[in-house]
Amino acid sequence: MSENPILALLFSAIRLATPLLLAALGGLFSERSGVINIGLEGLMLAGAFTAAVTTHYSGNPWVGLLAAILAGIGVALIHAVACIRYRADQVVSGTAINILFLGVPALLSGAMFASTGATPQVPKEQLLPYAPIILAFALVPATWWVLNRTPFGLRLRAVGENPEAADTAGVNVARIRYAGVLLSGALAAIGGAYLSIGQSSLFTRNMTAGRGFIALAALIFGKWRPVQTMLACLLFGVAEALSIQMQGVSQIPVQFIQIIPYVLTIVVLAGFIGHSRAPRALGLPYQKKR
Amino acid sequence: MLELRDITKRFGDVLANDRVSLAVAPGTIHAIVGENGAGKSTAMRIAYGFYAADSGEVVVEGQARRLASPHDAIALGIGMVHQHFMLVETMTVAENIVLGIEPGSPLALDLNGAAARVRALSKEFGLEIDPAARVETLSVGQQQRVELLKALYREARLLILDEPTAVLAPQAVTDLFRILRGMRAQGKTIVIVAHKLAEVLEISDEVTVMRDGRVVGHRRTAETNATELARLMVGRDVLLRVVKPEAKPGGSVLSVRELSLKDAEGGRRLDGVSFEVRAGEILGVAGVEGNGQTELIETLAGLVDRRSLTGAITLGGTDVTALSARGRKQRGIAHVPEDRQRRGLVLDFNLAENAILGVDERPPIAVGPARSWLDREATFRRAKKIVEAFDVRPPDLNLPARSLSGGNQQKLILGREFELPPKLMLIAQPTRGVDIGAIEFIHRRLVELRDLGCAILLVSSELDEVTALSDRLLVMRQGRIVAEVDPARTSIAEIGLLMTGGEVAA
């Protein structure tokens, strides 16, 4: 690695932005289809935990990644059913998922490993330090293409803006929304998996530390568009990278440095929301009108 | 071509269609008429596969069909243009048209091919439109063309149009009828759901009348007239004129000078509007929906962002331009909003709590230190008074407002506003979605209010209503007052012309 500190910072930012980007892109698919997904945090935790545990038992991180994706889809299915079929309040449902995954990993790991939430460490050869980064950034143009140049993307956007119009055009609104939410589960889970078997080598309790919400803020900041969301995630990545570097060097108490990403999120939401427009049907359960 | 046999459909407690049977002959323009809530739209949505009938058959070209979704109807050559357009505003015309039947592969949309076909179709049927334009930039008439193209793109042979003229000015209606006649000449079959008899008589070949979910009559258009159709629609002879005594206007109550309102994109929703309303008169505002009437009422009620507003509003000599909505209510400006369920009522609150909306911060409702405590007795008394005076049914004050019918909800709102008591009453679309008994009641009370000395500003898109009730009539177009006329001496046709400026609107 080069001695150049700026380059090091940039590379660090990219690494740190990766889980945010994955979760944010997942959130993009869900929200563009009209379903708020506050549960990204819980989905990431689900992915992180599943990846760590499966890799530990199988010895193969790719298996771990696959298991994480399946877990993410499974958990997202709960959110999808609650919100689409039962028209539950989407924010409350997402919050429930988050709380669920504060508890479930600890419960299971307590039984499996007699720990208070951590999984055993995975040896270095069984980690995936680079693949998720490449995947995350490759997904940005892919997401743009899917959204704007494929029939699926067209229908997704329609369902998020005017589900009644899509319905009368013969589009199955529920099915598209399920697809959006399940995709968000898969992608967020990959983001979480990267945290436990890419960036570090084990799962610890609540290891996402709010990243799911920061990803959501990045999505809003990025106006629900792939490229802008990526830039927003990079911004947060830089902030986190800076905060880590400062912790070692600076005289400032560690607590103040730790809160930098969180304060930045608040500033972003306060400063830039005014100009973006969410998908019009976001957050509104769809019901055939009389 | 299309037949409905004994179609029955229930929504919860409401029997929307009761053994409806009708037949549409191929190559004709067939009108289905009835009042609001007669069940016409429901029947057609069943024909389009949007709803499933509880019982009965849909027969297309001689064969009974099961329509599980619009998909099936489209496959059979049935297309539908809804009253409220089903368009995704942020997408382009071409994208909207191909939504659901996208050309190309799952990995790549063929938008160019789509655009080409759209252009060909628009030439064939005389529907000028740019496939690459974003729908939100189009006018109402143009948006309707996109809807027609959607059906034509899917090779519809039967087109169902639900209240197509509701949002069009008279000249645009003529335009539309020309297009429809052209389609008929090309062998298409057209079904129009409507309630404006004059238009129905002009364009249709046959007409079916529905009332309260049932079919009550079928005629060849050439063999019937408006009176007969109206009688079938309502079940009794309809009084098409409101009986009202001569107005005795007093001094000026509301004075509006050079009022202009800018929207987010810099367009002018209101453009230099000036007028006066005097005590004891009803000033009507006619115009095609979307030309600034809604904004006018909301501005006068104090519900718009004052930073985008210029001009002066004076009430009884005092400048109230900068006054908040609350302040205006306190000064006696009453407001019966256009959107009664969203604006006028808190649907989850009961009748009593709704009865104090807008007056909850002053005595006799709010008492005690800092006027913080709500006097329940006073609240219930006020609510009871309103419910009795305006015959709101059912009169149970603890019921949520949500459970009332549209007419009763409107009566509750009116009663509440009448109770202020108002010096100026702003009222928009007073009888939209209200049953005919309540309509007569509401009209009567408005005239009574006028004769008590209140100034009333009335906005209505029902030309019959606004011309019958108003003492003076303003016509609005594109945010401007373009004319003031005497409604008793001006014909509907003239007013229609003023509403559109005489151009052949797009």
Added chain:
Amino acid sequence: MKLLRELLFPLIAVAAAFLVGGVLVALVGDSPLRTYELLIGSALTWPDGIGYTLFYATPLIFTGLAVAVAFRCGLLNIGAEGQLYIAAFVTAWVGITCAGWSAWLLVPLCFLAATLSGALWGAIPGVLKARFGAHEVITTIMLNFVAVALASYFTQYHYKPPGDPILETVPIGEGAHIARLGRFIPGFPERIPLNLAFPLALVVSLLVYLFLWRTRWGYEIRATGASPAAAEYGGISTGRQIVLAMAVSGGLAGMVGINEVMGYRYRYYDSFSAGYGFTGIAVALLGRNHPVGVILSSLLFGALLRGGLFVDIFTENVSKDLVQVLQAIIILFVAAEALFRGPLRGPFARWAKRV
């Protein structure tokens, strides 16, 4: 009949949660029946079971009320956790700084400190939402992290007894202590931390009821939550209601500090909260955002918290996290049932998009 219907849905949610929880328990290798027996049984003994249940229920009543009030305005306050931390620290700070003062002065002062600091921390996301449309779910969660960090910083660098390995502050003055209930109830030991904050919580619940349904401000808050467009039409300033609701909500959450600092530990103790803020969400939802419901569900969750500790110690594999899982499932079921009530947030979501 209506009351029965109101109770039915929460009961179904709880039953469903226990069912799913039972499956999870079986999955980790323990007996669901025995686990639940431990869970509930340990909460009902006298004096310890009931005493601790009520003690844990106290902060839950406060946070439950906090979330309920915010919900009534169409807002989801996830920041109760941060609000209670800030309030607890400030309460301790006042108790430490004015250590010599008499109880007549200090106790009300500390009450005020708890409530006002919580209200302030709650008002911040309120203002951000009202003025900038910033979604309160994200801002409150971010502020949770900031609150914990700030309290931790001040404790570590300024108020920790030197040489103390635990991250806690020096004790507060005697004048700031409030009595434990053991002093007033015969046969009830004073070692159980149940204190005057509990009856205070009940009184506050009554006040919240009166506030929401009998005052003008409560009416306007509820109108804003039920239909922001209609509230605006009625002359209500929805922005002001949002800030007011969040401030009241934060103030209520802040009262947890009274229980914790003045009645139990007599100092600020880092990370003292057993997730009271998040549990408050479950409490409010299960209690249908009504003070009576909040009290009832706090008792349930208080019992679960108490039982959870026992389950943790006395079973092979199940840990107290089971309680968190039960919470989440209850929330999910209540959320799905909420559609019968007509969405509280639907109209607000639409309005919020206007920004």
